[in-house]
Every structure is written in C-alpha cells, then in structure tokens.
Amino acid sequence: MSAIEARLAELGVTLPDSPAPAANYVPYVVTGDTVYVSGQICMNADGLILGKLGADMALEDGAAAARACAIALLAQLKSACGGDIDRLVRVVKLTGFVNSTADFTQQPQVINGASDFLVEALGDKGRHARSAVSAAALPLGVAVEIEGIFQIA
Template identity: 80%
Template structure:
C-alpha cells in the first residue's frame, strides 16, 4: 500500500508544503538524508496556539503535534519531487512543546506526531526522538517539530 493510500485510509490529505516564515530553507537534502526545518502546529484553519500546563490540555497538544507531523510529510514530499515512495524511514524527530515550567508531559504531547507517523508509515515511521519544553515558540504555537528522514 502506498503512503498516500495509507494516509487516505487515515483520513489525511497532505497539504502543500508550508513556506518558510523567515530566512531559512524548509529542508536540506544531503546524501540520502532530508533534514526538514521545524514545522509549527497549524492546519488549514490556522495556527494551533497555546501553552501546555496553562491553557491547553495534553490531548490538544498531541493533536497539535500530529499537525506538525503532517506538515513534515508535506515537506518531505516536496523534497522528493512528489515521490514519497523514496522514503526509507523516519530517522529522528525533535519536538518542542510550549509549556509551563511545571509541565512534564512533553513526551505524551510529541506522541501525537510519533503515533501518527507509525500509523501512516508502519515500521518506517519508527524513529529516535527528543521531546523538550520551550518557554515560548514562534507565533505562540503549541508545538514545533523538526525531522530527519532517510530516502533512496
């Protein structure tokens, strides 16, 4: 089953890859690795803003992380000239969670991205990962995630 077919089965349509918000490129391909710049939590309806431990619950944060993962795949598709069959595996995610100093469930928030990638990609979606707190994130978003993918 293709990645696009699996995404459709999950009810997900990849959006166009978001444009960079500042002076950087959205991804860099070096050898067989694609380094995707941090993708913020946003959907077609706008940015998903909030601070975990203050005005946002863990489940809503996990949904924001899933939105980041969808944008990561959209960037990967762009990096692969539209051909997601080139994906070998997700190598690493680094997730940043806009959270209060006493919030300690960053891993549960970033699970929203990890669980989605495994559901969409199977074993190729399993990855190394970091999940860290941030005092704030760009535009007040709840989550930002960057990724490294291996391609053929």
C-alpha cells in the same frame, strides 16, 4: 497515488502543499540519502494552533497539535523527494518542542501525537529516535514545533 498517500487517505489525511518558510531559511536540505526538514509549527484547517501546555491547553490538544506538525513534516518531505514520497526509507529522528509552563512535565506524551501518527501511517518506516523538550515560548505562540530527519532512496 503513491502507496504512502493511499495509506494516509485511509486515515483521512491529505497532505497539504508544503508550507513556505516564514524567515530566512530553507524548508529542507537534502544531502545524500538524508533529508533534514526544518521545524514545522502546528496548523490545521482553521490556522495556527496556539496555546501553552500546563496553562491553557489540554494534553490531548497538544498531542493533536503534534500530529499536525507530523503531517506538515510529511508534506515537506514529499517536496524534498520531488513529489515522490514513496522514496521514504524511514523516519530517522524527530525533535519536538512543546510550548509549556515550567512545571509541565508531559512533553513526551505531547510529542507522542506525532510519533504515534507516523507509525500508524508508515508502519516500521515511521519508527524513529526522538527528543521532546519544553520551550518557554514558540514562534507566533504555537503549541508545538517539530523538526525531522528522514532517510530516502
């Protein structure tokens, strides 16, 4: 087991198989030492996490959805690294999209669910630049979608 996966196991997290793309795109692109991971929508063991922040979903549930996106990002990263996630040098940047009402302004607190998890799991390797934006709707009605940029060895 890799060092990163051992740390994830301590947190009670096992990386799932990387989700297949839902349309005509690739799940990640590796160029040089950079991995660009396509947007990952929030899913858990029960399926898609649906909802709109500011309407029918609480902030804490949105943050949990963002955490689920971060786990999916790491699963894609592991695939991009040929199964060796310990090639990760650092998380460079996340862009988080929050399905929210026009008057909801706590998108950063929602995306903290992903950021906090990555720092907890990866330490300083998990610290990153970030954007958190509102979206009127997201694919399939999910609450959160996050894309990521990673540096690998």
